[in-house]
Amino acid sequence: MKLAETVTFGGGTLDRAAELRGTDLDAAARMAGGGTILMWRGKPLVCAGALAPLMRLPLDHPVLGGARRVLLGRREDGTLVFAHDISHWTPADMPGTLDSFADPTEQSHPDLPDAVFAELRRIMVLLDAEEAAEAATARALFGWHDIHGFCARCGAPSEIVQAGWQRTCPSCGAHHFPRTDPVVIMLVTDGNSALLGRSPGWPEGMYSLLAGFVEPGETLEAAVRREVYEETRVPVGEVEYLASQPWPFPASLMIGMRGRALGREITIDPVEIEDAIWVTRENVSDAMAGRHAFLMPAREGAIAQFLLRNWLADRLD
Known part of the structure; x- marks a missing residue:
């Protein structure tokens, strides 16, 4: 992209x-x-x-x-x-x-x-x-x-070194480095429609792209298919990478992907999400302009809105 x-x-x-x-x-x-x-x-x-x-x-x-x-x-x-x-x-x-x-x-x-x-x-x-x-x-x-003050190997207090880019344990000598958790966030489309979901506690009407952490032993493509199916039971076929965003809330790398849906029937997992819907380009455009009856856009500045805006403008290549 x-x-x-x-x-x-x-x-x-x-x-x-x-x-x-x-x-x-x-x-x-x-x-x-x-x-x-x-x-x-x-x-x-x-x-x-x-x-x-x-x-x-x-x-x-x-x-x-x-x-x-x-x-x-x-x-x-x-x-x-x-x-x-x-x-x-x-x-x-x-x-x-x-x-x-x-x-x-x-x-x-x-x-x-x-x-x-x-x-x-x-x-x-x-x-x-x-x-x-x-x-x-x-x-x-x-x-x-803030959350790595103790050595993960022996439990002793660790010390900040390397100008803040490392912690060292004076007890066992272990070195610890800042970690980033990979998260796939998916623009799943079917023709003129995209699949959006919402989590409990979000502002009323706010929907965004589905997302989830990459698990050990998984490719990004496999994580996209697994997360979408777990949350909505929508199967996904072709998957491609689009963009990434550092997201320090607290320590994620949001990996923007595009997936092609192989079906449209939604069955949500209520443990994972509160709702999921298919929306058209026109729906998303109206939401971003504040004209939709109930749909609010994803947070400005987040990669979800970035991907949706570029989808609307046909700039995902």
Whole structure:
């Protein structure tokens, strides 16, 4: 798919500068300039009001004291970009919607005027390609560290090394690296129609493409056929790859696929999904324009809407 890398989070050009991860990062930062983006509980710091662009702080900013640090990479101008996490800070009013499907809250730090922390899923389409890719990488890395503080081999506390791209166990010497879970998300079509489903708890009327994790020993094609059949009993024949999207909520790689349905009869698995329907191109077009009687489009910025929009425009090649 020619437009594959225009998907949200997929258009960054940052050089990850892996050769610097084991060096003196303080010295490298002084030589290469650069700054840092700031995260709190998975939320990036952005300009208040506009919610874009990302705020970039100098590396000697006092708010960074005690923060975790990772090196994201090197920009095209040669400057380095870091990410810091201050999740140890507790705001006066702790929201109860953190990491939810749609968290509308914003948090202001007293030492950061004119800036707020905002949910990345809410603001992802407001960021340019470079900012979105950097924020997604930072969220994914810090999220991995949050749940991998102990060695998976012996259970001892592990330590952050390699500029945040590795954890090492001082007890048994095991090395642990950030993981990404492959997820197939399928544009299953039959002529002028596409198969959509919805999960419990989604906003009323919202339908999206079917998706599911790839299991051990499975090809992407086999995962597509299995997931669609498990959820809807619709058999799928020909399958092809379209595009992928890093999805750091918390650690997935969404792998966009197209499948050709071999039947149209739907029998849903209520454990997996709440509903599934066939929709026409006209239905999807009306939903995206806000004209459909009940159908809401998939979330803007998600690969599901990206694939559906390109399907409407005949740009899947």
